[in-house]
Amino acid sequence: MKLVDTLIHARWIIPVEPESVTYENHSLVIDKGRIIDLLPTDSARQQYQGATTENLDTHALLPGFINCHTHAAMSLMRGIADDLPLMDWLQNHIWPLEQKWMSEAFVRDGTDLAIAEMILGGTTCFNDMYFFPNVTAQQAIQHGIRASIGLIVIDFPTVWADDSDAYITKGLNLHDQLRHEPLITTSFAPHAPYTVSDEPLQRIRTLADELEIPVNMHIHETLHEMEDALAKTGQRPLQRLHNLGLVNPSLLAVHMTQLTADEINLFAESGGHIVHCPESNLKLASGFCPTAQCLAAGINVALGTDGAASNNDLDMLGEMRTAALLAKAVAQNASAVPAMTALRMATINGAKALGLEQETGSLTIGKSADVISIDLNDLATQPVYDPVSQIVYAASRQQITDVWVSGKRLLKQRQLTTVDLTALRIKLSEWQKRLTNNR
């Protein structure tokens, strides 16, 4: 008998790779942060002894969700300015609030709230784009969650940096500081085609190649963005980015609601990734990403919640459901994006987009133990015929009982283990008063 750190016996294990397999009455063996075995429970009981053993008799184990696009700190502004179009929302509400309140403390507390909500919802890795990314990284490290930290670049000055050169310099410094953090990676995060000019984009392309990190950007989010770009540059933004050499396997194109058939084919050839944010796109009336068409063209499509101020939750289970439902209606095909495809969008596709597919995104021997358990005994998911279907089309995030990242348990029977909720709630109360009284 081999002594290991954690032994989990589960009613179902959904590894995501291979794609069509669900194991019944199987066990996951975790040691030193890695998955070292996945086998029938009868055999596991004979071969392994766990320092911690869990019997999850009515649960499914699956890879943790990968939230491939968010602005974590914006959780502090959840519900503060709803039912408004994108540019009005940004220019007249969000940007003024940020100008007034955004600071290291704002990012620290907002990121804490976001990480708490994400762990509770089964997210084990998030890809962030916001100011004070050093603080976001710090909070991710503190709470033990995996994160891709966006090195944000934008033309205009904020409290974080004065101009695009300064954003890039601070980003490079942060990248360097974080290079030994096992759960943290970085990506360049030029905000959008309409907020970042050619020169910084060219620098980013070169640096991204040198550092071998991805580039993520809001691209083709709205019709207005298309019309504006055509008027100002004579080109749609993707064309401009293509000319700048940015459309390649390192690119995470977030949103992509405005796509022609030609653009889909070209993008597929480029090897770029799409990050689909259905609830944000719906809420801001941005448009409909042709998800099924993109997948059919061979594009890797991952999922993201966007920020809590335009969703308004960071619920990847719900986002996955919305993606699966919406794709069918958009494609006019009820077989489009079936349950397992949606689950892959929320897990392994995100890992691929972030360059982390060797580390996470599936329950595969050798990978990091980034695992979640969902209790399907809840009436909402009964009777169970196909656990994947119940998870994608019926489960609520409160059914997620336990979360591990790199073999460390961040959620134990619905209790967060690395977040001081008492302290957090005091901070939230203070922010609620500030943001209410002093817009």
Place this chain on the structure above:
Amino acid sequence: MKLVDTLIHARWIIPVEPESVTYENHSLVIDKGRIIDLLPTDSARQQYQGATTENLDTHALLPGFINCHTHAAMSLMRGIADDLPLMDWLQNHIWPLEQKWMSEAFVRDGTDLAIAEMILGGTTCFNDMYFFPNVTAQQAIQHGIRASIGLIVIDFPTVWADDSDAYITKGLNLHDQLRHEPLITTSFAPHAPYTVSDEPLQRIRTLADELEIPVNMHIHETLHEMEDALAKTGQRPLQRLHNLGLVNPSLLAVHMTQLTADEINLFAESGGHIVHCPESNLKLASGFCPTAQCLAAGINVALGTDGAASNNDLDMLGEMRTAALLAKAVAQNASAVPAMTALRMATINGAKALGLEQETGSLTIGKSADVISIDLNDLATQPVYDPVSQIVYAASRQQITDVWVSGKRLLKQRQLTTVDLTALRIKLSEWQKRLTNNR
């Protein structure tokens, strides 16, 4: 001091009528099943004493949700046949399963599961369309939930009845048996234009007028339905129903994804109601109901989950969110269907559609005490700026703590009070085996 049955002190009360009001630190006073007062908590503490008193310090009270279209018993088939188009799903999976298994026992146990899930999710009234409506009514009465029982009519024989005359006769008998049940009403439920011929529809129109009950029907659900009707009758279904005299204020037209501008205007003039089922429409790729346009034309639009086999949950909070998000993208207007409008669709609009607006749908003095409480202290809805926004755009149904129907508490601190869960789970386990082994 007046002694009353129930006194609830709440952080917020959202009555829904008047539309734009949210009361802070107010109390709801319930006696003999009715709301008898709504006033500031300071005054309530001086004027009333409750046999039961609740202090819901971080909660919002609101009217219970009205699920205006479901097939409750189909919960037993949740997830059994996903990712298929409507007619394939119906003809090759659902109807064969029903032919094999549908019975009084099937309807009793499936309805119990549905009612349990609905109460847990804050639904206090549901409008049902299924076979053995006598059993559905019996289960609703047993569990104390309000229900509109559809007297189903369909051309082809099932275990419930042999032909449309038999369906109508059984329906009339049931209507008569139920007439003294305080929480039960009935409506005629001719299934769809493609499953019910003119003669029974004419009888239904006459009988619905005589009995003064509504008529609810799946109408204009898919493009295929339109094309089929045009080929067979030379008319779109709404035109045929209009010629039959059925398009009037008694009509609940369910789905309505296929609508021209003229049809919207004509329907608005008719006074008919629409029941919008966004998640079903998306999952079955049926189309997009032009919700904002219908509301703008003055049509009363209510909400429904449809059956759990095409959703796959009976979660009205989630349905409300999907409706609010989807309407914005469909209308290309991020101000369409704002939070309060979505909440009204899930409450008072459903009451109006069912002819129950004097009884329920808002927290109004004199109405039945059909009330739910949602705890906004959950991290998912923090910080709170606008409780209505947090409920519509961020809350999960697990935050619903208590549910009252006619002043009787059906859910107490997340525990069902009228459903024997142990017995139900045994039944579900038996049905799971039967439906898995013997399709």
